[in-house]
Amino acid sequence: MAGSGVWAFAQPFSIQVIGLHALTGFIFIAVIGLHIANNFAPLKKYLKNRVVWLVSGLTIALGALFYIQPSPIKSILGLSGNLGPALDRFEMTEEGMKYDFVPSPSYKLSLDIRTGSTYSLENPPRLAVWLENQSFYHIKTLYASETTDAKEMLPYWAFKLKGWEEAKKEAEKKGVDLNETVDAVSGATENGSFDPADYIVPGETNSSMPYRVMIEINQPVDPTEKLEDQPSLIYQVEVDNFDPRTFQLLELVGYPVQEKNEEGKEEWAIYYVDERFGSAMELIDSALLSIERVTEK
Amino acid sequence: MKDKKSSTADRRNFLQSGMFGAAGLGLAVSTSSSVVMAESDKATIKREVTNEVDVLVVGGGTAGVIAAIQAGRAGAKTLLVERNFQLGGATTTGGVAFPGLFDAWGKQVIAGIGWELVKESVELDGGKFPNFAKVPRSHWMNQVHVNQFVYALLAEEKCREAEVELAYYEFPEAVVKTDAGWQVDCIGFGTRRQVNCKQIIDCTGGAEVVGLLGFERLREEERQPGSYLFQLGGSHNPASKQLHRLYVHGADSTNSRTATLANLTGRKSILAKVRKDKKRLMHLQPETGFRESYRIKGETLITVQDYTSGKLFDDAVSHAFYPVDLHTKTGVRPKPLKRGIVPSIPLGALVPKGSRNLIVAGRCVSSDRLANSGLRVQASCMGMGQAAAAAATLAVQGNTTPSEVPLAQIHGLLKKHGAIIPGKA
Ligand SMILES: Cc1cc2nc3c(=O)[nH]c(=O)nc-3n(C[C@H](O)[C@H](O)[C@H](O)COP(=O)(O)OP(=O)(O)OC[C@H]3O[C@@H](n4cnc5c(N)ncnc54)[C@H](O)[C@@H]3O)c2cc1C
Numbered sequence: 087m088a089g090s091g092v093w094a095f096a097q098p099f100s101i102q103v104i105g106l107h108a109l110t111g112f113i114f115i116a117v118i119g120l121h122i123a124n125n126f127a128p129l130k131k132y133l134k135n136r137v138v139w140l141v142s143g144l145t146i147a148l149g150a151l152f153y154i155q156p157s158p159i160k161s162i163l164g165l166s167g168n169l170g171p172a173l174d175r176f177e178m179t180e181e182g183m184k185y186d187f188v189p190s191p192s193y194k195l196s197l198d199i200r201t202g203s204t205y206s207l208e209n210p211p212r213l214a215v216w217l218e219n220q221s222f223y224h225i226k227t228l229y230a231s232e233t234t235d236a237k238e239m240l241p242y243w244a245f246k247l248k249g250w251e252e253a254k255k256e257a258e259k260k261g262v263d264l265n266e267t268v269d270a271v272s273g274a275t276e277n278g279s280f281d282p283a284d285y286i287v288p289g290e291t292n293s294s295m296p297y298r299v300m301i302e303i304n305q306p307v308d309p310t311e312k313l314e315d316q317p318s319l320i321y322q323v324e325v326d327n328f329d330p331r332t333f334q335l336l337e338l339v340g341y342p343v344q345e346k347n348e349e350g351k352e353e354w355a356i357y358y359v360d361e362r363f364g365s366a367m368e369l370i371d372s373a374l375l376s377i378e379r380v381t382e383k
Numbered sequence: 384m385k386d387k388k389s390s391t392a393d394r395r396n397f398l399q400s401g402m403f404g405a406a407g408l409g410l411a412v413s414t415s416s417s418v419v420m421a422e423s424d425k426a427t428i429k430r431e432v433t434n435e436v437d438v439l440v441v442g443g444g445t446a447g448v449i450a451a452i453q454a455g456r457a458g459a460k461t462l463l464v465e466r467n468f469q470l471g472g473a474t475t476t477g478g479v480a481f482p483g484l485f486d487a488w489g490k491q492v493i494a495g496i497g498w499e500l501v502k503e504s505v506e507l508d509g510g511k512f513p514n515f516a517k518v519p520r521s522h523w524m525n526q527v528h529v530n531q532f533v534y535a536l537l538a539e540e541k542c543r544e545a546e547v548e549l550a551y552y553e554f555p556e557a558v559v560k561t562d563a564g565w566q567v568d569c570i571g572f573g574t575r576r577q578v579n580c581k582q583i584i585d586c587t588g589g590a591e592v593v594g595l596l597g598f599e600r601l602r603e604e605e606r607q608p609g610s611y612l613f614q615l616g617g618s619h620n621p622a623s624k625q626l627h628r629l630y631v632h633g634a635d636s637t638n639s640r641t642a643t644l645a646n647l648t649g650r651k652s653i654l655a656k657v658r659k660d661k662k663r664l665m666h667l668q669p670e671t672g673f674r675e676s677y678r679i680k681g682e683t684l685i686t687v688q689d690y691t692s693g694k695l696f697d698d699a700v701s702h703a704f705y706p707v708d709l710h711t712k713t714g715v716r717p718k719p720l721k722r723g724i725v726p727s728i729p730l731g732a733l734v735p736k737g738s739r740n741l742i743v744a745g746r747c748v749s750s751d752r753l754a755n756s757g758l759r760v761q762a763s764c765m766g767m768g769q770a771a772a773a774a775a776t777l778a779v780q781g782n783t784t785p786s787e788v789p790l791a792q793i794h795g796l797l798k799k800h801g802a803i804i805p806g807k808a
Pocket of ligand 1: 441442443444445446447464465466467471472473474477479481482483484523526553554555586587588589591609610611671672673674744745746747759760761762764
């Protein structure tokens with residue numbers, strides 16, 4: 087239980103880890119039940135002990151603190167598997183998946199992905215959800231399949247993530263303040279800031295920058311008549327922070343192709359999907375982004 | 384009228400025989416390896432001339448060039464009057480040598496004569512096309528960079544091949560309705576021309592002929608800024624990158640005085656920049672690029688809702704494709720069209736309300752301001768030019784007015800000349 091709990095702290099979006107943690111939780115409850123049943127008489131005696139009441143009170147108080155999450159607690163939790171004081175949550179629902187990202191108490195972003203007719207629960211496709219700034223640079227991965235082949239199956243996301251990791255390392259080496267804000271005019275540069283909140287929760291609406299929510303999805307080994315294996319597909323939506331809409335659907339953009347740019351560097355571009363594609367287009371039925379923003383008056 | 388096929392070009396012959404078949408005395412311009420004669424004869428130096436034509440195209444800019452070539456190729460006796468000194472308008476004289484957008488969502492949506500001219504310019508110049516199968520990161524990445532100089536030359540050649548008569552440095556001063564159509568009095572420096580024509584295609588950008596005739600036009604209190612294009616520092620390599628540009632706020636192409644003011648303002652700020660940046664001025668366009676002046680009030684008005692929803696009009700004759708792109712004092716924030724949307728242009732938006740034998744093409748298309756901010760781009764203007772000319776030419780042939788030509792005939796002629804018809808792909 088403790089092991090899986092710490093593991094969940096490090097990897098809060100892993101279905102496997104959360105599943106394991108839930109299982110150990112149930113086992114733990116069952117074991118406690120058995121323990122109480124077997125030792126009812128001696129346990130009753132303990133209730134007279136003041137220390138027991140003190141420990142119980144402390145546990146309840148801590149539980150409440152972690153549930154309400156005042157800021158010091160939030161910063162501890164914030165160290166969990168992401169970059170800043172943001173809270174992320176992943177949930178499997180009956181129709182699909184739901185991700186919540188709450189970079190600040192005044193901003194909540196949720197992504198509801200409904201699975202389509204070719205999505206198989208037994209053999210689920212690889213999936214990554216991430217955020218990009220307006221210069222097409224990765225700023226945060228919200229979710230990525232944990233399978234060993236994820237990076238190979240989701241090459242566009244992997245390419246973006248790699249670029250971000252390299253840029254971050256480079257900046258750390260140079261001693262650049264990783265959270266320096268980007269000025270609106272030169273916003274079209276590489277990761278000017280590594281804190282996603284800078285893009286998402288602008289201090290002033292006027293200096294806000296658009297950002298994108300991206301999905302890459304790939305079902306391994308899914309040939310069509312004209313394709314040996316359908317490549318991954320990319321969906322996106324752009325969020326205009328001047329005027330973020332409450333609901334926006336992500337749209338299919340295309341599929342990634344590796345090519346050399348003008349400087350001879352390898353990069354991934356997106357190409358339009360054509361008639362060769364089939365089942366891959368039915369993996370996702372819809373992906374709805376909702377944004378709740380409390381605007382200051 | 385006969386339907387002409389485009390004759391094969393003989394560029395050397397064109398240079399030797401001078402402008403459009405005139406013969407006689409000449410002014411010799413020598414280069415190190417050849418001598419080119421600019422021909423003139425009694426007709427060209429005569430102060431007053433009269434032309435009897437089927438179609439008069441006024442304005443030889445982005446839309447007008449295509450309109451004239453289409454009318455000529457479809458067999459109409461065509462005259463093109465251009466107040467400046469070369470063809471291409473904003474594409475060449477304005478320096479906006481990156482027409483867009485011919486493609487949408489991985490498919491070509493505008494083709495025909497505009498695309499032919501752009502494609503040949505790129506090929507002759509050894510240039511490069513964008514990869515239209517690739518999703519552009521930003522809309523402007525799929526604009527086609529053309530060499531403005533080559534484009535202007537090819538436009539002239541194609542007009543000549545289509546037997547379009549060209550009249551530079553001239554503009555209409557008065558237009559009168561006649562039994563056969565119109566009498567248009569044009570003036571140039573040292574010249575007067577009376578044009579008797581059956582149809583007018585107004586491609587002046589700001590619907591100048593429509594204005595002369597007193598039909599209603601729309602205009603905003605504050606227009607989008609113009610831009611003056613130039614190159615500082617590094618040398619200007621045509622068709623490679625966009626030029627530097629400075630906004631000219633208040634730029635207005637309405638008349639010679641407003642245009643003079645825009646040019647003076649633009650050039651003054653460029654000179655100030657040269658001094659400030661201490662860099663060499665390597666290239667300067669001859670005039671300001673004007674984004675907005677008058678639009679017509681047509682039989683149909685394209686609203687931003689029509690535009691952004693990709694409404695397929697019943698009388699659609701061409702496509703348009705570009706984000707809603709309104710420039711203001713603080714810059715521009717293009718609003719891309721939703722995936723899969725391709726707006727269409729109805730014939731009714733090219734016909735000034737209540738008019739006959741008159742049609743427009745180009746940025747003055749009947750539209751609200753936001754729709755116009757997307758409709759005004761070059762590939763769309765080229766598509767409109769071709770469609771307007773098809774309607775005007777068929778109107779001449781059928782002795783009617785463009786809006787009464789059966790739509791199937793317009794579509795048929797456009798298709799024959801390579802255009803893509805909305806809803807018929
Ligand atoms: C700075 C700038 C940037 C732009 N950026 C892009 C871009 O990135 N991509 C894009 O596709 N489009 C762009 N556009 C828009 C596009 O270039 C124009 O809207 C389009 O070229 C207009 O075509 P037109 O045929 O209506 O007018 P024009 O090309 O301006 O042609 C009008 C012609 O009529 C002539 N004329 C005017 N009045 C008379 C008269 N009374 N008698 C005779 N001749 C007359 C003019 O001299 C001119 O040659 C831009 C425009 C500007 C100014």
